[in-house]
Amino acid sequence: MxxxxxxxxxxxxxxxxxxxxxxxxxxxxxxxxxxxxxxxxxxxxxxxxxxxxxxxxxxxxxxxxxxxxxxxxxxxxxxxxxxxxxxxxxxxxxxxxxxxxxxxxxxxxxxxxxxxxxxxxxxxxxxxxxxxxxxxxxxxxxxxxxxxxxxxxxxxxVPRADLAGRRAGQVNVLASAMLSPGDLDEVRNWIEAFGLRPIILPDLAGSLDGHLIEEGYSTLTYGGTSRADIATMGESVATLVVGPSLDKAADALKARTGVPDRRFASLTGLEAADAFTLALADISGRDVPAGIERQRARLTDAMVDCQFQFGGARVAVAADADLLAALTGFFHAMGARVAAVSSTRAGHLSSLPVETVVVGDLADLEWLAREQQVDMIVTNSHGAEIAARTGATLLRAGFPIYDSYGAHADSAIGYGGTRRLVFKAADLLVAHYQEIAPYRSRYRSAPPARAVGGRS
Missing domain, CATH: 3.40.50.1980 (Nitrogenase molybdenum iron protein domain)
Structure with a gap:
């Protein structure tokens, strides 16, 4: 605890x-x-x-x-x-x-x-x-x-109804703010691989994934979840809730429709991806597709390849509670030592695999980074100056990210997204370790000078 x-x-x-x-x-x-x-x-x-x-x-x-x-x-x-x-x-x-x-x-x-x-x-x-x-x-x-x-x-x-399960193969997805448009694309492909049709609420991947429309410009949103789809959420066979922050919304949906739900704290990491995959297999009544099995094998191989970069690494993470929990769990599972800073207090933070969770700001993150001499800082773009001052490397995550193109389109969930996160973090750690000057003891005498021609 x-x-x-x-x-x-x-x-x-x-x-x-x-x-x-x-x-x-x-x-x-x-x-x-x-x-x-x-x-x-x-x-x-x-x-x-x-x-x-x-x-x-x-x-x-x-x-x-x-x-x-x-x-x-x-x-x-x-x-x-x-x-x-x-x-x-x-x-x-x-x-x-x-x-x-x-x-x-x-x-x-x-x-x-x-x-x-x-x-x-x-x-x-x-x-x-x-x-x-x-x-x-x-x-x-x-x-x-x-x-x-x-x-x-x-x-x-969502209208009140007692029609749960009427639309076979349709599932609701309540998506937390920690999921980027790229993450939601991954979720949609993941669910559709089991022959299911997802209604994602809200669907930022449908509106903010960076696409052009035939009209050229619209004063309204460019896409997203339609009112017609939202009206049928009470007829779905199940609701998948991603992120503890949406527990109240999940309770409201279940009370209005009676659709049973399954709740997931995160979709990042091997254990979390396994739980979501097995839930989809159970809901659909299908075996896990070979393509997803292949993705899992690739992730486990990537974890083995990069284990020496993560083992013992000191990482400081600062984010909103849902994302903080997801990233803390990921780095802990990879063998890193994690310091956590949350923007607000949330009940599920007490279950994180760290000694303390500081509810604070980026100044608290910088203090922790200096005190624990962290190798990596994980937060939004506002952490760039802190990383420069402390000498740590920076992995950008959360909102806002304004100094890296395509960050919102990237994914860090599921087997494929977690694999990319493993490689990205490992690359940053490798570069950070190479910048550290070798330690030379002041008690070690200098090697004797060699004469020209190799004779001393």
Whole structure:
């Protein structure tokens, strides 16, 4: 059992986490023909949009109610109604994700009442789904905001039904914020190899994988999970939940539909990949395909090839709780000694295979890196300066990654993704070890000089 060390600092010195509104808006970017609407100041939404554009290198659908001093004091209900109507008229979305921020939460905005007012005033937009999410900046992190949005999607878009198993071969996948578009592509291929049809919620691989569309440009999301598919989730044979942060969303889906679920803390590493594979074999009633067996054999060979680079390596990981748990488990299984820093507290962190988990920021990561003289730092792009100052190598993971092309398209899950992660981390460690100067004892006498011609 890991000891959870809570922060004692009155502020974040070098922030690690991104805010809840960023996570909630990110989740809505995984729905088809959707528009996230952040109820807050214009500058906050501009900042969030910049984060997304730098990480994904894609145009981002994101709007704001643009609260100012007047609406903050006197009330912004009319501004929300007007913003919803304008988006419906101009963009014609299927879904609008209405995300509160720290400013509107502090004001005490009554979002459900505002949505009711919008429905009464504009019945011509009754076909547009509006999904409200409470996501204050002062609480949680990107991961918790993402999870809150997925829960709201389930409660708003999935109808109550008792039709579980009606669509044979269809499975639901609730995907945590730790899964990149590349990871979700891996998940889809993994499931389809067993003859199953996945409905991934939300599907960032369908919208933020870096593809071009025939229209050339759209003000809405370029793809993702459709409302029609979401409406049939109650008819699936099973739900696969990836990430402990989505437990509440999984509970809501099971309560509404009765579809049985199977929950996985991670899909990274041999043990985690085996568990997911065996679950798919059980659900489908099929043997494990030969191609997947081959991928597993390749992964185990890669682990053997690289074991000497990982054995005894000192690694410091800083991330949101789900990703932190996945990466910590991976490096521990490979024989590394791990120091862990989480952006927020989560119940499952106490089960990590480390002595302590520090709930803190990147300043805590740097302190741990110096104290334990780590060889590798694993965190987002904000860790580059820390790696340079401490002399450790940097493995980029999490959000945001803005100094490496294609990071969001890469995968670190399943047999194939874990194999690539093994090679990537091993290469970084090899390069790091080669940069370390050999130790020479000051007590060792210098070798005698040799005369010209080889005679002493």
């Amino acid at each position: 890991a000891e959870i060390v809570l922060p004692t600092k009155p502020l974040a010195v070098n922030p690690l986490k991104a805010s809840q509104p960023i996570g909630a808006s990110l989740a809505f970017l995984g729905l088809a023909e959707a528009m996230p609407l952040e109820h807050g100041a214009r500058g906050c939404t501009s900042f969030n949009k910049l984060f997304f554009m730098r990480h994904f290198n894609e145009p981002i659908a994101l709007q704001t109610t643009a609260m100012d001093q007047t609406t903050t004091v006197l009330g912004a209900d009319d501004a929300v109604v007007e913003a919803l109507a304008t988006i419906c008229e101009t963009n014609r979305p299927r879904v609008i994700g209405l995300v509160t921020t720290g400013l509107s939460e502090m004001q005490g905005a009554d979002v459900p009442r505002t949505i009711t007012a919008f429905r009464k005033r504009r019945p011509d937009f009754a076909h547009v789904a509006v999904v409200p999410v409470s996501a204050s900046d002062t609480l949680g992190c990107l991961e918790s905001g993402f999870a809150a949005a997925v829960t709201a999607m389930v409660e708003t878009l």
